Amino acid sequence: MDNDVSAGSASTTVVGRLALGITLLAFGIGTTGVIDGVTASDSVSLARYVGGVALFLIGLLAFRLGDGGSGTGYVALGALWFTWAVAAGGTMSDNGAGLFLVLFALVALTLTMAGGDSLGQLTHGLLFLAMLVLAVAAFADSSTLTKVGGWVAAVAGAAAWYAATAAYAHWPTALPGRAARGVTAAG
Helix, strand or coil, X not given: CCCCCCCCCHXXXXXXXXXXXXXXXXXXXHHXXXXXXXXXXXXXXXXXXXXXXXXXXXXXXXXXXXXXXHHHHHHHHHHHHHHHXXXXXXXXXXXXXXXXXXXXXXXXXXXXXXXXXXXXXXHHHHHHHHHHHHHHHHHHCCHHHHHHHHHHHHHHHHXXXXXXXXXXXXXXCCCCCCCCCCCCCCC
């Protein structure tokens, strides 16, 4: 495995990935219902302040440091998490929620296709899949698909958390069989 830690604005990349990872883990685990009494609505405060406000500010800092890829990704994800947190528990229809999740998925797909390092692309790809499955679950009113989407979100959170921890601890961050590349989008 290659150790491709050094690309991008290291401080914003690590903090951004930690914020995204923690938010996705809380949201995903809450959505699965695997812990008795813990639901996705229990992650609203975390999503608002860590996933929303913190990611947005990290994105602005990345822009200031000249890292447009990370800045774009973190600002977009921060705005989406903040919007989800504000709307959670409201009177949005299932179809309205499904539409929001499709739009969230499209942002994640854009971040996946933008490139970056392997773990960043993996995180965004899993985020895309999670939001897409959750959108279908909302349209179909399927609790089974909601749980599947929650698990995918939790795995995406674990990937983001690992990417941040690996960069900070200087662990390998390239996936086996892939050449190391620089970070060009928020991870």
